[in-house]
């Protein structure tokens with residue numbers, strides 16, 4: 001795919017490893033990843049591949065800073081410099097989330113009582129966009145994702161699974177983040193909305209946004225993936241290193 005490329009990747013993951021310690025099971029140690037490395041160039045979509053349990057979501061959570069990293073570097077181009085997320089302070093991780101990396105998970109973690117329109121506009125407001133401009137863009141995004149207008153002023157807690165997911169996508173795609181982390185963004189969507197999301201992803205890729213994604217849907221993967229990273233390989237070495 002002829003996406004715009006720049007020399008420096010927006011994300012560079014270098015030799016990351018992760019082991020979970022299961023405290024409820026006598027501190028049993030469970031290695032998940034061993035020295036996984038990959039880059040996410042600007043304007044390209046890198047998909048995490050591998051079987052269920054290989055560690056795809058774990059990699060995503062390490063990049064977003066929700067899970068710690070045992071060793072290795074997670075280098076993010078952020079604020080005219082490079083931030084190693086694996087060694088960053090919590091406030092630096094929060095700044096990176098606000099300014100540089102957006103996250104679209106399968107489920108919306110909605111704040112109670114906040115209307116859908118506000119939920120979607122919030123990432124723009126956090127970036128200093130005026131209330132009226134943020135609201136207008138949120139309206140455009142909700143309409144594009146076929147959320148009925150009668151729902152815009154309601155909190156998404158009672159929306160259907162697919163509606164919540166579309167609010168989540170609207171929120172994730174509204175701000176111009178240089179890096180998007182996508183964890184099964186189309187899992188509960190119908191074919192028409194899946195097409196809208198594919199179109200949104202292609203637009204952002206053409207604008208130079210880098211994406212790190214988990215897609216189980218082969219059609220979505222085929223439509224936007226530039227490369228697949230085999231998490232399985234790092235997972236098998238991790239598992240093997242225990243029995244060795």
Ligand SMILES: Nc1ncnc2c1ncn2[C@@H]1O[C@H](COP(=O)(O)OP(=O)(O)OP(=O)(O)O)[C@@H](O)[C@H]1O
Pocket residue numbers: 020021022030032050051052053054055056057058059
């Ligand atoms: N917080 C945690 N504590 C302990 N073990 C965990 C934790 N998170 C993940 N794991 C384990 O790490 C392994 C990898 O899980 P992960 O969710 O990353 O896999 P995945 O490749 O995303 O799987 P799937 O495709 O099924 O979503 C699994 O064996 C899982 O049980």
